[in-house]
Amino acid sequence: MKFTVSQDSLADALSVVLKGAGGATTLPILNGVLIKAYDGVLELHTTNTEISIKHRITARVDEPGEAVVPCKLFSNITKALPDAPVSFEVVERQAVISCAKSSFRLNMLDPRDFPEFPAYAIESCVDLPVSVLSEMVSRVWRVASKDRSRGVLTGVLMTVENNTIRLVATDSYRLAVCDTQVETSNLEGSFEAIVPSESLNDALSVMGDAPTIMVGVTDAQVVFEAGNTCYVTRRMKESFPSYRMLIPSACAMTAKLDNTSFAAAVKRVSAIGSGNPTLRFDIDTEAGVLKLTLISSDQGYASETLDIEAEGKSGCTGFSCHYIADFFNMAGHDKDLTLEIQDYGRPAVFKTYGKVNYLYLAMPIRLSE
Known part of the structure; x- marks a missing residue:
């Protein structure tokens, strides 16, 4: 495996997928980033027990292949490199990274141990403006409970109906509701999902530069797609509290x-x-x-x-x-x-x-x- 890519493009890509690496897991493989190089494309994939993130960038691929390296370490190295092409080559189970006069060797993990990116078939979806949805998420996600034992109260209820987006969150001591009007021409009927609050905030933060975002649901997943980024998290299946009765x-x-x-x-x-x-x-x-x-x-x-x-x-x-x-x-x-x-x-x-x-x-x- 061998490729060359610009330092700023690689640093940006790693900052996107870094949110999906590690977390509370004790599995070393989940602290890594899976890098696939093929046909002028680098595909970076991270995952933990909650989310999976995939991001693609262009690169000069001399030898296709796959490699897993520690994500945070690779990200820190890349951010510190000068603004010059970065060369990445696999040599005897090590990743050799070179940029200008800098050179690093990182021990790799076995790509065969890395989980597959979740397969999904979207059942319902809606395209929304990222700027509007990001503002709405910033107003509610902190109100959701941080205590994972509280189930659905750690999530944000998202509904789209009749060109109205609404987000709702509560921790039982307070309640936040925001809504706005927006064109949703691709939506047939209504859309509803309960998304883990931190995942919702993370998904919007890594896609903030995109004009629109697709939010889709399967029976067990919520999928966010914008540009070259795909973010998958679990869909919370519990019933959300009847918040209207509280107002x-x-x-x-x-x-x-x-x-x-x-x-x-x-x-x-x-x-x-x-x-x-x-x-x-x-x-x-x-x-x-x-x-x-x-x-x-x-x-x-x-x-x-x-x-x-x-x-x-x-x-x-x-x-x-x-x-x-x-x-x-x-x-x-x-x-x-x-x-x-x-x-x-x-x-x-x-x-x-x-x-x-x-x-x-x-x-x-x-x-x-």
């Missing part, structure tokens, strides 16, 4: 706030907090005032008052400071923000409107008087 149909208090000003105030007040303190909201609808208060037993006390447009019942409630900070990190740059409270002892709903509509529901924390 209040009416509210006792509605307030309109400037998103930027509110975010800045939360950041200032939270500066004295350590751990995960409670952020108190005191709302006076008649005066049109929201007072934010944070008390830290270690650091002290902080408060700030904001002018708001509000109607309904006055009252106070509290939320995890981290949950409110997460909301602002995910809400984007939409200027207007609406806060809706059904009851001061029940979840609050934050909403922003723009190209992507965003809803964030957070459970309250009992306040100590």
